[in-house]
Amino acid sequence: xxxxxxxxxxxxxxxxxxxxxxxxxxxxxxxxxxxxxxxxxxxxxxxxxxxxxxxxxxxxxxxxxxxxxxxxxxxxxxxxxxxxxxxxxxxxxxxxxxxxxxxxxxxxxxxxxxxxxxxxxxxxxxxxxxxxxxxxxxxxxxxxxxxxxxxxxxxxxxxxxxxxxxxxxxxxxxxxxxxxxxxxxxxxxxxxxxxxxxxxxxxxxxxxxxxxxxxxxxxxxxxxxxxxxxxxxxxxxxxxxxxxxxxxxxxxxxxxxxxxxxxxxxxxxxxxxxxxxxxxxxxxxxxxxxxxxxxxxxxxxxxxxxxxxxxxxxxxxxxxxxxxxxxxxxxxxxxxxxxxxxxxxxxxxxxxxxxxxxxxxxxxxxxxxxxxxxxxxxxxxxxxxxxxxxxxxxxxxxxxxxxxxxxxxxxxxxxxxxxxxxxxxxxxxxxxxxxxxxxxxxxxxxxxxxxxxxxxxxxxxxxxxxxxxxxxxxxxxxxxxxxxxxxxxxxxxxxxxxxxxxxxxxxxxxxxxxxxxxxxxxxxxxxxxxxxxxxxxxxxxxxxxxxxxxxxxxxxxxxxxxxxxxxxxxxxxxxxxxxxxxxxxxxxxxxxxxxxxxxxxxxxxxxxxxxxxxxxxxxxxxxxxxxxxxxxxxxxxxxxxxxxxxxxxxxxxxxxxxxxxxxxxxxxxxx
Amino acid sequence: xxxxxxxxxxxxxxxxxxxxxxxxxxxxxxxxxxxxxxxxxxxxxxxxxxxxxxxxxxxxxxxxxxxxxxxxxxxxxxxxxxxxxxxxxxxxxxxxxxx
Amino acid sequence: xxxxxxxxxxxxxxxxxxxxxxxxxxxxxxxxxxxxxxxxxxxxxxxxxxxxxxxxxxxxxxxxxxxxxxxxxxxxxxxxxxxxxxxxxxxxxxxxxxxxxxxxxxxxxxxxxxxxxxxxxxxxxxxxxxxxxxxxxxxxxxxxxxxxxxxxxxxxxxxxxxxxxxxxxxxxxxxxxxxxxxxxxxxxxxxxxxxxxxxxxxxxxxxxxxxxxxxxxx
Numbered sequence: 001x002x003x004x005x006x007x008x009x010x011x012x013x014x015x016x017x018x019x020x021x022x023x024x025x026x027x028x029x030x031x032x033x034x035x036x037x038x039x040x041x042x043x044x045x046x047x048x049x050x051x052x053x054x055x056x057x058x059x060x061x062x063x064x065x066x067x068x069x070x071x072x073x074x075x076x077x078x079x080x081x082x083x084x085x086x087x088x089x090x091x092x093x094x095x096x097x098x099x100x101x102x103x104x105x106x107x108x109x110x111x112x113x114x115x116x117x118x119x120x121x122x123x124x125x126x127x128x129x130x131x132x133x134x135x136x137x138x139x140x141x142x143x144x145x146x147x148x149x150x151x152x153x154x155x156x157x158x159x160x161x162x163x164x165x166x167x168x169x170x171x172x173x174x175x176x177x178x179x180x181x182x183x184x185x186x187x188x189x190x191x192x193x194x195x196x197x198x199x200x201x202x203x204x205x206x207x208x209x210x211x212x213x214x215x216x217x218x219x220x221x222x223x224x225x226x227x228x229x230x231x232x233x234x235x236x237x238x239x240x241x242x243x244x245x246x247x248x249x250x251x252x253x254x255x256x257x258x259x260x261x262x263x264x265x266x267x268x269x270x271x272x273x274x275x276x277x278x279x280x281x282x283x284x285x286x287x288x289x290x291x292x293x294x295x296x297x298x299x300x301x302x303x304x305x306x307x308x309x310x311x312x313x314x315x316x317x318x319x320x321x322x323x324x325x326x327x328x329x330x331x332x333x334x335x336x337x338x339x340x341x342x343x344x345x346x347x348x349x350x351x352x353x354x355x356x357x358x359x360x361x362x363x364x365x366x367x368x369x370x371x372x373x374x375x376x377x378x379x380x381x382x383x384x385x386x387x388x389x390x391x392x393x394x395x396x397x398x399x400x401x402x403x404x405x406x407x408x409x410x411x412x413x414x415x416x417x418x419x420x421x422x423x424x425x426x427x428x429x430x431x432x433x434x435x436x437x438x439x440x441x442x443x444x445x446x447x448x449x450x451x452x453x454x455x456x457x458x459x460x461x462x463x464x465x466x467x468x469x470x471x472x473x474x475x476x477x478x479x480x481x482x483x484x485x486x487x488x489x490x491x492x493x494x495x496x497x498x499x500x501x502x503x504x505x506x507x508x509x510x511x512x513x514x515x516x517x518x519x520x521x522x523x524x525x526x527x528x529x530x531x532x533x534x535x536x537x538x539x540x541x542x543x544x545x546x547x548x549x550x551x552x553x554x555x556x557x558x559x560x561x562x563x564x565x566x567x568x569x570x571x572x573x574x575x576x577x578x579x580x581x582x583x584x585x586x587x588x589x590x591x592x593x594x595x596x597x598x599x600x601x602x603x604x605x606x607x608x609x610x611x612x613x614x615x616x617x618x619x620x621x622x623x624x625x626x627x628x629x630x631x632x633x634x635x636x637x638x639x640x641x642x643x644x645x646x647x648x649x650x651x652x653x654x655x656x657x658x659x660x661x662x663x664x665x666x667x668x669x670x671x
Numbered sequence: 672x673x674x675x676x677x678x679x680x681x682x683x684x685x686x687x688x689x690x691x692x693x694x695x696x697x698x699x700x701x702x703x704x705x706x707x708x709x710x711x712x713x714x715x716x717x718x719x720x721x722x723x724x725x726x727x728x729x730x731x732x733x734x735x736x737x738x739x740x741x742x743x744x745x746x747x748x749x750x751x752x753x754x755x756x757x758x759x760x761x762x763x764x765x766x767x768x769x770x
Numbered sequence: 771x772x773x774x775x776x777x778x779x780x781x782x783x784x785x786x787x788x789x790x791x792x793x794x795x796x797x798x799x800x801x802x803x804x805x806x807x808x809x810x811x812x813x814x815x816x817x818x819x820x821x822x823x824x825x826x827x828x829x830x831x832x833x834x835x836x837x838x839x840x841x842x843x844x845x846x847x848x849x850x851x852x853x854x855x856x857x858x859x860x861x862x863x864x865x866x867x868x869x870x871x872x873x874x875x876x877x878x879x880x881x882x883x884x885x886x887x888x889x890x891x892x893x894x895x896x897x898x899x900x901x902x903x904x905x906x907x908x909x910x911x912x913x914x915x916x917x918x919x920x921x922x923x924x925x926x927x928x929x930x931x932x933x934x935x936x937x938x939x940x941x942x943x944x945x946x947x948x949x950x951x952x953x954x955x956x957x958x959x960x961x962x963x964x965x966x967x968x969x970x971x972x973x974x975x976x977x978x979x980x981x982x983x984x985x986x987x988x
Contacts, residue, residue, distance in 0.1 A: 647766030649701075650866060653692045657873045664880045671888075672776045673894050677817065678885040680780050684787050684806075686878035691791035693870030699842055700799050703790050707803070710810055713822075715885075721817045724898025724907065726916045729822050730924070733913070736825060737928045740834050741935030747841045748942030754845045755943075 003058070004067035006051035007086045010094055011133055013044040018126035025119035034109035037122035041105050041129055045098040052091050063087055063528040064203060066139050077198060085139035085202055089529035092340060092522075093136035093272055100264045100347045101129045103499040107355050108256040110493035111362075114484030115254075121161060125260070128154035132265050136272055140200040141190040144273075148186055148233070151266050152179035158261060159253040164481030167471050171249035178246045182236025185229045192226030193280060206279040210532055219286050227280055227287030231294070234270030238324045240298045245595050247321055251313040252471070254483070255361065258313060259354030263320050264347035271327040271343055275336050278533050282334075291332030292413075296423050296430075299325030301592055303433035307440065308588035311368050311470075312357050315441055319394065320350055322430060326409055329427070333420060334535025335412035337523045341514050342405035344522075348506035349393035349402060355500050356386040359490035360445060364453050365465035366487065370441065375450030379457035383490050384446050386500050391442050393507040395435035395556045398549075401511035406431065407552040408514065414544055428555055435559020443567040462487060516545055677718040685711035698753075698762050702746045709739045776816055782809030796846070800838050807831040818900055818908045 001009075017040025021033045028036065055063055068083035084090075105125065112121050131154050135147030153176075160172030194200060197208035214220040234240070239247035239262075250262050261267070274281060274291060281288050299322045306318035323346050330339030360376065360383055361368055377384050393402040410431075414424040453463040467476045467483065478485040490496040513521040530536040566573040578585045590596065684707060691704025713732045720728025754760060786806025790799045807830050814823035905911045917925045 645769050647769030649762045649765065650693050650696075650870070653689075654866060654870050654873060657689050657693065657870075657877055661873060661877045661880060664877070664884060668880060668883060672773055674892070674897060675886055675894060676776065676780070677813065679882060680783060680813070682878055682881035682885060684783060685881065686874045687784075687787040687791055689874040689877060690871055693874065694791070694867050697796050699796050699838070699845065700790070703796075703799050703803050703838070707787050707790055707806070710807070713826075714810060714813060717814055717817050717819045717822060720819065721897040722892050722895070724900075726907065726912055729819050729908070729913060730916050730921045732819075732822050733825060733917075734924055734928050736822075736830060737932060740829065741931050743834050743837065744935045744939040745942065747837060748939040750845055751841060751943040760845055 001050065001054070003051055003054040003065055003086050004084065006047045006054055007067065007084055007090075007094075007137055008069065009047040010044050010051060010098065011084070011130065011137060013040045013047065014126045014130035014133065016040060018123050018130060021119055021126065022123040025123075028119070031109055031113065031118070033119040033122045034105070034112070037126045038102065038105035038109060040126060041098055041102045044129070044133070045095070045102050048091065048094045048098050051086060052095060055086065055088065055091055060528050061531075066201075066203060068139075072142075078194075078200060080142050080200065081140060082143060083139035083201070084137040084143070086137070087529050088526050089272075089275060089340070090136050092344075092526060094133055096344050096347050097129065097132050097136065097265050100351050100503075101125075101132075101260060103502055104256050104260040104264075104351060104355075106495045107259075107358075107499040108254075110495045111256055111358060111488040112254060112484070113488065114478075114486035116478075116480045116484060117161065121158075121254070124154060124157045124161070125257070128158065128261060128266070132269070135269055138202070140202055141194070141205070142200050144202070145183070145186050145190065148237070148269065149183055151261075151269060152176060152183065152237070155179065155250070155261050155266055158257040159250045161253055161257065162482050165252070165469055165476065167469060168252040171246070171252040175246040175250050178236050178243050181243060182233040185232030185236065189226045189229030189233060192222045192229060195222055196220075202276065206277075206532065209279050209283055214283060218283050220284070223280060224284045224286050227277070227284045228290060230273060230277060230280075231287060231291050234273050234291075234328065235294060236270075237273075238267045238270030238328065239321050240270070240294050240325060240328060241301060242594065242598075244298065244302070244321055245591075245598055248309075248314045248317045248591070251311070251317050255313070255354055255358030258317070259351045259358070262317065263350035263354055267320060267324055268327065268343050268347070271324065271331055271339060274328065274331045275340060278331070278334075278336060278530065278535075281332070282534055288332045288334075292329050292420070292423060295325045295327075295329030295332060296426050297325075298322065299329070299430040300426060300433070303430050303437065304588055305591050306437040307433065308585060310370050312360070312370050312373070312441055312445065313354075313368055315370075315437060316350070316353055316357060319353075319434065319437065320346075322434065323350070323394075326406060326427065326430070329413065329423060330409035333413050333416050333423070334533070335409050336530050336533065336536060337514075337520075337526050338405065338408040338412050340526065341522045342402075342409055345393065345401035345405040345507065345510050348503050348510055349390045349400075352386055352500060352503040352507055353390040353394065355496065355503065356383045356390060356490070359383040359488065359496065359500075360387075361470075362487035362489045363457055363462070365463040366468070366470055366483065367453075367465065368470040370444050373445040373451060374448040374454070375446070376454045376457075377446045379450065379454040380446075380489070380491060382497060382500070384442075386490070386504055387442050387446065389504045389507055391438045394438050395559060396431055396552055397435075397556045397560075398553050399511060400508055401506070403549075403552060403556070404511035404514055404516070407548050408516065410552070411516075411545060411548045414548065428551060431552060432555045432559045435556045436563050439560050439563035440567060443563055447568050448571065457489075462489065462492075516549070674718050674722050678715055681711045681714040681718065683711075684708075684714065687711075696761050696763055698750050698760060698765075699747075701762060702743065702750075705746075706739060706743070709735060772816060775812065779809045779812040779816065782806070783813065785809075796842050797839070800835060800842055803838075804831050804835050807835070817897070820908045821910045821913045822908075824910075 017037050020040075021028070021037055025033055055065075058065075064085065064087040066083055066085050068081045070082040072080040072082060074080070105122070108121065108125065112118055115121065128151060131147050131150030133147075135144060135151060138144035138147055156172045156176040156179075159175050160169045162168045190200070193205055193209075196213040197205040198213075199205055199208065209223075214223045232243070236243040247262060247267070251258055253261075281291075302318045302322035302325065306315045306322065309315045309318065323342070327339045327342050327346070330336075330342060360373070360380065363376065363380055363383075364373060367373075389400070393400040396403040396406045398404075410424055410427045413420050413427065450458070456463055464485070464487070467478050467485070468474060469476060476482045488496060490500055513519065514523065527536070566577075587593070688704045688707030688709075688711060691707060692701055695701050695704060713735055716728040716732045716735070718728075720726060720732075750760065753765070758764065783806055786802045786804075786809060789802030790806065793799050793802055807826060811823040811826040811831070814820075814826060900907055903909075905915070
């Protein structure tokens with residue numbers, strides 16, 4: 001089969017899985033929906049591998065293949081095709097997406113087992129994978145936007161999966177609205193680019209841009225505007241400042257959802273977008289600078305906030321935000337391979353961390369607050385091991401994968417020189433913060449005195465608390481629209497253990513493919529996609545390399561040591577620090593007041609405007625004057641006419657006689 | 672007497688029937704007054720038939736008579752049904768078909 | 771001679787009519803109408819409509835009025851009392867009575883003008899010529915021939931109408947089938963509760979749809 005056939009199959013399998021589950025759930029057996037969905041994504045992964053092998057069979061200069069399935073429309077100079085672009089970048093992305101998705105589907109089969117919305121969940125999840133694959137395989141801006149919007153919709157559906165929980169539905173709407181802001185950016189960006197290149201096709205646009213469609217100087221106004229609009233889209237999707245506030249709230253969704261969408265795949269769509277349109281960005285360095293600055297700002301802000309959050313999933317969410325800051329910074333300064341490599345390793349260890357967190361939350365019977373967790377080391381050994389592996393990878397401790405990927409980004413940033421040294425330094429500070437907050441979770445949850453749930457679990461008893469909303473504590477039931485009654489723990493569920501083990505392997509070993517000076521698998525693989533980039537060639541200076549690697553390792557270990565001292569060796573230290581700097585702590589705990597600012601400066605005025613429009617304009621003019629007025633006129637008219645229908649027969653008889661007399665009178669007058 | 676006298680009588684009988692329909696409250700009596708109006712019409716028909724000298728008016732008078740009989744049958748059936756349901760026998764009480 | 775007979779009959783007609791309108795007891799009204807009908811039959815005879823007069827007496831005064839007497843005896847209806855209620859205002863009170871009388875009077879005047887004020891000179895005559903004979907004007911044979919030739923359709927439709935009226939009368943006045951209780955029926959037993967409760971469907975693997983969550987069934 002040809003490469004593009006494999007690619008179309010990659011798209012077809014999740015779509016088929018979704019349709020089968022969505023339409024056939026009634027006739028499927030027990031967990032059938034889950035197995036069918038997992039099987040569909042597994043087949044998609046197999047097809048991705050097939051695409052990879054087939055693509056590598058082509059000569060490197062010919063590894064960007066476009067395949068058109070359907071010519072949708074051609075009007076006013078716009079050619080809208082359903083076409084996909086198969087090249088190393090998209091194959092890389094589909095491998096990561098379908099691979100991690102398969103494992104998360106497997107995990108979900110156990111995790112969501114007792115949930116009454118089991119089939120709906122898997123239908124949505126397959127839809128999401130289909131949309132994400134469509135996004136990365138898209139061959140023109142149109143299909144890219146379609147995939148973009150679809151993943152936003154899937155994210156909404158899955159965040160508010162437990163729809164009877166008001167916090168979940170609110171979070172889903174919040175995420176969706178901010179996504180729409182990104183979608184607007186996407187479409188406007190496409191317009192600005194189309195204006196000069198006159199084609200929606202991705203490769204066509206890049207060739208036109210390279211050939212001078214935007215003039216021969218850099219920083220053409222329209223191009224910068226277009227690229228900044230695309231950056232807005234990327235920031236909204238990847239939860240970068242200032243469009244990031246939706247990501248922590250998105251933790252309302254089930255944990256596998258958080259792990260798939262909000263760690264491994266959807267939030268990386270922004271990184272993919274910038275990498276894909278690198279030709280345009282390289283012609284607009286101002287836009288690249290914007291991306292880099294926002295990336296580094298996000299990674300620092302998110303890292304600091306993660307130090308003060310009590311909810312375990314939200315800490316991991318801020319960690320995601322921070323790591324994606326690294327990736328965005330990477331692809332904005334030209335470290336494409338490094339950024340994408342970090343995307344891959346991050347997918348592994350972040351998904352692993354979320355899965356392990358899910359297991360821990362299950363052991364806590366749905367409770368997510370770190371304040372109530374402690375001493376689970378003996379009760380949950382496997383989960384602990386996964387947390388440690390994921391944590392070490394996240395903190396960039398050698399020889400795990402995170403070390404190689406993150407340090408490579410910082411290395412290339414440093415090599416760019418000039419003001420990028422600031423980014424280099426700030427990146428390493430962020431690295432220190434990462435280690436601290438990651439091991440904060442691990443030490444707080446797994447060390448110290450075992451809490452009640454942990455002691456009972458060591459004895460073999462799983463706690464079943466009363467079903468309640470973990471954020472607000474209000475009581476719930478376990479019927480449709482709420483989580484099911486059973487709590488999944490990795491130690492007791494084989495599918496979860498399999499998935500987590502495979503991810504742990506990836507988190508540990510994925511770094512081996514890109515050890516500096518030894519091998520550069522990712523670099524070489526992606527090179528054909530970036531053949532037209534002026535920044536891709538990496539010249540690593542040995543001195544900088546050694547310094548970088550050493551500093552990275554040292555900072556990681558230092559972070560772990562600090563965390564150990566604060567949370568294990570001297571347990572009251574955190575409280576003391578908090579009391580010493582209440583203003584700083586308040587800033588961090590309130591997430592740098594971004595949420596409040598958004599609330600006050602955007603949401604509240606919009607709400608007031610809406611209320612004004614409703615009360616002042618709509619109610620008065622439309623409801624009362626137009627609608628009410630018309631109906632009042634009709635009602636008055638009919639009331640007038642109704643008075644004649646009194647119901648008295650004699651009255652009617654009298655009217656009859658009156659009528660006859662009147663008519664006869666008329667005719668008499670005529671003669 | 673000339674035909675005109677018969678016509679005058681017919682007009683008077685018709686008007687008396689109309690007064691009765693508008694004035695009486697017992698539905699049976701209202702039906703009776705309705706018969707009066709029909710009879711007035713019959714008289715006029717027969718008178719005109721005599722005037723023209725052919726039997727068309729008489730035929731129509733017979734048909735009117737038949738129809739009156741049918742109408743009486745139905746009307747009385749209605750009154751009996753109302754009586755069976757213990758509602759008052761009074762046209763002013765039967766006023767649910769109002770707007 | 772015929773004039774005298776005319777006046778006697780006319781007075782009978784008018785007296786009966788006035789009696790129907792004025793008398794309080796409905797049975798008296800029925801009897802007044804019978805008098806009116808018989809007098810009207812005499813008028814018909816004066817107009818040489820022998821068959822119609824016979825029909826009037828036999829069918830109308832004979833059958834229809836007997837039916838009336840039966841129903842009045844069964845139903846009765848109170849003799850209308852002269853009381854405050856009748857003098858009340860509104861669409862049923864004294865205003866309607868006065869209005870009714872005035873309207874009918876107006877109608878009468880118009881009718882008289884219409885009938886007598888026309889230029890139809892023939893009404894001043896005694897009608898067309900009349901030659902007695904077996905099939906002369908007004909005899910049963912004459913009417914019969916007309917009914918079965920020129921007015922056959924009307925004849926058939928009238929008989930159909932009688933059938934409908936007969937069926938209708940039986941349906942209206944017959945015993946009801948239990949939905950509504952009549953006067954004189956035995957008291958109904960307690961109603962069985964309507965069988966609206968559908969047994970719940972077997973437990974299917976649910977999909978977790980909105981409908982289930984807000985309380986509908988799969």
